[in-house]
Amino acid sequence: xxxxxxxxxxxxxxxxxxxxxxxxxxxxGKVNLxxxxxxxALDSKxxxxxxxxxxxxxxxxxxIKVPGVTTRLLVFTGLGExxxxxxxxxxxxxxxxxxxxxxxxxxxTFSLPAKKVSSLEAIAEGVLLGAYVFNKFRVDSLxxxxxxxxxxxxxxxxxxxxxxxxxxxxxxxxxxxxxxxRDLINTPPSHLNPDSFCKEFTNxxxxxGGAAAGLKISVMNESQLKSKGYGGIxxxxxxxxxxxxxxxISYRPVKAKARKTYAxxxxxxxxxxGGLALKPAAGMExxxxxxxxxxxxxxxxxxxxxMKLPVAIDCYAPLAENMVSDNATRPSDIITMxxxxxxEVLNPDAEGxxxxxxxxxxxxxxxxxxxxxxxxxxxxAQVVALGTRTAAIMTNxxxxxxxxxxxxxxxxxxxxxxxxxxxxxASLDSPVADMANIGERMGGxxxxxxxxKEFISPELPWLHLDxxxxxxNEGEPYGxxxxxGTGMALRSLVALAQSAAIS
Ligand code: BES
Ligand code: MN
Ligand code: ZN
Numbered sequence: 289x290x291x292x293x294x295x296x297x298x299x300x301x302x303x304x305x306x307x308x309x310x311x312x313x314x315x316x317g318k319v320n321l322x323x324x325x326x327x328x329a330l331d332s333k334x335x336x337x338x339x340x341x342x343x344x345x346x347x348x349x350x351x352i353k354v355p356g357v358t359t360r361l362l363v364f365t366g367l368g369e370x371x372x373x374x375x376x377x378x379x380x381x382x383x384x385x386x387x388x389x390x391x392x393x394x395x396x397t398f399s400l401p402a403k404k405v406s407s408l409e410a411i412a413e414g415v416l417l418g419a420y421v422f423n424k425f426r427v428d429s430l431x432x433x434x435x436x437x438x439x440x441x442x443x444x445x446x447x448x449x450x451x452x453x454x455x456x457x458x459x460x461x462x463x464x465x466x467x468x469x470r471d472l473i474n475t476p477p478s479h480l481n482p483d484s485f486c487k488e489f490t491n492x493x494x495x496x497g498g499a500a501a502g503l504k505i506s507v508m509n510e511s512q513l514k515s516k517g518y519g520g521i522x523x524x525x526x527x528x529x530x531x532x533x534x535x536x537i538s539y540r541p542v543k544a545k546a547r548k549t550y551a552x553x554x555x556x557x558x559x560x561x562g563g564l565a566l567k568p569a570a571g572m573e574x575x576x577x578x579x580x581x582x583x584x585x586x587x588x589x590x591x592x593x594x595m596k597l598p599v600a601i602d603c604y605a606p607l608a609e610n611m612v613s614d615n616a617t618r619p620s621d622i623i624t625m626x627x628x629x630x631x632e633v634l635n636p637d638a639e640g641x642x643x644x645x646x647x648x649x650x651x652x653x654x655x656x657x658x659x660x661x662x663x664x665x666x667x668x669a670q671v672v673a674l675g676t677r678t679a680a681i682m683t684n685x686x687x688x689x690x691x692x693x694x695x696x697x698x699x700x701x702x703x704x705x706x707x708x709x710x711x712x713x714a715s716l717d718s719p720v721a722d723m724a725n726i727g728e729r730m731g732g733x734x735x736x737x738x739x740x741k742e743f744i745s746p747e748l749p750w751l752h753l754d755x756x757x758x759x760x761n762e763g764e765p766y767g768x769x770x771x772x773g774t775g776m777a778l779r780s781l782v783a784l785a786q787s788a789a790i791s
Contacts (some may be wrong), residue, residue: 310346384418384768416463416767466775473773477559481530482607520642525608527616533606546600548788555664556582556607563636580759581663588781606643610734671733
């Protein structure tokens, strides 16, 4: 991973990255560019005509490289319209777009306008997130020869302050665990199944200190799940040669009192073929990403432990591979979930809610929870409703939802609140069991949310985050977001724990 440094001294790198914004568009359509190089003075008079010649616009996601004078290369990254104080997310994206465009180089210095420590932190995050590459399975190709920046220096007058140093430390943790989340999402089912997912985190927990870091991990295997009555997880996993698991990571602050206790539960379908409701071949490969929720909650929990935040986290990842076989769950099968509810499985492709129902009930055995958050690539309807870049929040508690919404915004993650309309609940009624696993097609994201709500005790503040669209980028890279796994939800989950620590 890229290592970060802070400096307020002379620039030692051969590449200098600065910002480029534009003034409000004049009526004649002329672009009025502004160089925003933070605490470093540049010769705007000389540079602006060159930038104009090159057709620069200063728009977000524009990266322009020109030969430097004191450095080999001078890189301008677009900041959009000029503002006295730029939004942290604008800086995060601009830093990310530049570090992504600099893959193949060894090092660079970034000097962007950062007036607050939070802006410095956002720039550092953007650098790390944008530098991400997934080359694990490339043996001989151009990309393999184009590794991410090894070292980045962030230039700022604040460099010497303790606040700035802490910000860089936090950003490094976010960068590291977002990369882990993305790696897991990008790893195909040939190399990632419920068992290997658990092993990955078992090794990681050990590596980062285990109990000394406040972390404990436990795994339930298929026979344990069966004997304890986890009918949802086992029904989804029974069609696969790779048996299901329930992973539990607990974090308790070391020598500090937990200010809040949260359960984080993430959908962990390591591949979703649709089961006997087999998905069409076109696009099925993207279903290697159906464990994005599990990866995000587990990695976030480790990140929270590494930041030593004074909160307690109970993290659960119900893991299964949804496959087709003579042993796969059939439409019409009735299963008994953990806790006793019976479900008529009308569609084996609505499997996420089955594994989550079990895990949500299990998580609520901890009676000191202040809140429970589930994260899932749950429905195609989520993508239809909000597109590929915005995720949904559903809740039984408006205050919790508002709090999370505000926090996700500062973390730079796009969430949007969605309702759980009571009238849709009846569509989940089954003539033969307590509930069916599918209901009304219209508003399918909300119906899935209402299904999960049945597993939540009404007094417990709960958030259901459907990240089906934003978890996996099948389009072009942008800002700090690469193609493939994005790490969606991790930053907000960490920020929620941070907010509990200060409230
Ligand atoms: N994993 C999918 C949802 C999904 C779709 C995630 C597209 C990411 C991108 C989920 O298990 C699923 O198949 N949902 C069904 C539910 C339906 C059968 C009620 C869907 O959305 O079609
Ligand atoms: Mn499915
Ligand atoms: Zn799924």
